[in-house]
Amino acid sequence: MPRFDISLEELTSFRPDVREPADFDTFWSTTLAAARSLSREVVLEDAHSPFVVCEVFDLTFTGFAGDPVRAWLLKPAGEHGPLPAVVEFTGYGSGRGLPSEHLRWAAAGFAHIVMDTRGQGSVWGGGGQTPDPHGTGPSTPGFMTRGIESPLDYYYRRVFTDAVCAVDAARSLPFVDGARVAVTGASQGGGITIAAAALSDGLVAVMPDVPFLCHYERAFELTSRLPYHEVVQYLSVHRGAEERVLSTLSYFDGVNFAARATAPALFSVALMDDICPPSTVYAAYNRYRGQRQINVYPYNEHEGGQAHHWLAQHAFLTGILSDSRLV
Numbered sequence: 001m002p003r004f005d006i007s008l009e010e011l012t013s014f015r016p017d018v019r020e021p022a023d024f025d026t027f028w029s030t031t032l033a034a035a036r037s038l039s040r041e042v043v044l045e046d047a048h049s050p051f052v053v054c055e056v057f058d059l060t061f062t063g064f065a066g067d068p069v070r071a072w073l074l075k076p077a078g079e080h081g082p083l084p085a086v087v088e089f090t091g092y093g094s095g096r097g098l099p100s101e102h103l104r105w106a107a108a109g110f111a112h113i114v115m116d117t118r119g120q121g122s123v124w125g126g127g128g129q130t131p132d133p134h135g136t137g138p139s140t141p142g143f144m145t146r147g148i149e150s151p152l153d154y155y156y157r158r159v160f161t162d163a164v165c166a167v168d169a170a171r172s173l174p175f176v177d178g179a180r181v182a183v184t185g186a187s188q189g190g191g192i193t194i195a196a197a198a199l200s201d202g203l204v205a206v207m208p209d210v211p212f213l214c215h216y217e218r219a220f221e222l223t224s225r226l227p228y229h230e231v232v233q234y235l236s237v238h239r240g241a242e243e244r245v246l247s248t249l250s251y252f253d254g255v256n257f258a259a260r261a262t263a264p265a266l267f268s269v270a271l272m273d274d275i276c277p278p279s280t281v282y283a284a285y286n287r288y289r290g291q292r293q294i295n296v297y298p299y300n301e302h303e304g305g306q307a308h309h310w311l312a313q314h315a316f317l318t319g320i321l322s323d324s325r326l327v
Helices: 024-037 155-172 186-197 216-222 228-237 242-250 254-258 279-285 304-321
Strands: 043-046 054-062 068-076 083-089 112-114 178-186 205-209 264-268 290-298
Touching: 024 155, 043 083, 054 186, 068 155, 083 186, 083 264, 112 155, 155 178, 155 186, 178 186, 178 304, 186 205, 186 254, 205 304, 216 228, 216 242, 216 304, 228 242, 254 279, 264 279, 264 304, 279 290, 290 304
Parallel strands: 083 112, 083 178, 178 205, 205 264, 264 290
Antiparallel strands: 043 054, 054 068, 068 112
């Protein structure tokens, strides 16, 4: 895939105007307050894993509308904490998968929570186990247009709320240090990470990797690849719905969340990425309110830095945690 977006020099100063609802903050504070009012005790069950270097638990917490959301919790064997924690969100179409897919952070000494993405988990990876019990109007195959008629019904309202509740759940665990919680994820997980960063207080670090769900309007113009193309396909059938759809999506745009996030952040971008175009990533990165840095992978597509980037994330996070104020 050749480079198709603007040059790296232009990307570093790319700060487009993105529509932002006047009631954005009220919408989200009301949504989260309603979810937290229904919160119940976090449930941990031994997953009886074969691993000797880490312990694995099946974790269930309360998400949007009181719905139960599943996650994996992995932590170093025999460690009782308080441990720093990483809450991870998964890519589009995947669920929490199998514990064997998520050993790195626990092996490096962290408590690691991998959130199941409601309704997903049947496209790739090891599967998911969290249903999305809420209905939707007409939509294209996939998740991008479910409930897109209104921000109150939109699918990602439920997912982003689950993400904040996952951070709350991590902090409730007796072996987790609530002052040392970071969030991360790639692609869809990266977009969820940016939302969680804006909506959760006191995070120690934010690590969105080739993030999806940023600057929707530009993505629709640049790429014909899924998942963004699901919305284009929807609009090609629902002629005249563009303003309503774009209004809904403005409540879920990573650019608007980035402008409200303050924890130190490490982003990544791949310059040949035609799924999450580089300019959509930079639109969020350049609006990020807190301290930020970005790793650029010039010759990669949507896979980005993969294991190389995890090493960069580990160095970034341990560098922050080595600050004497956080020990």
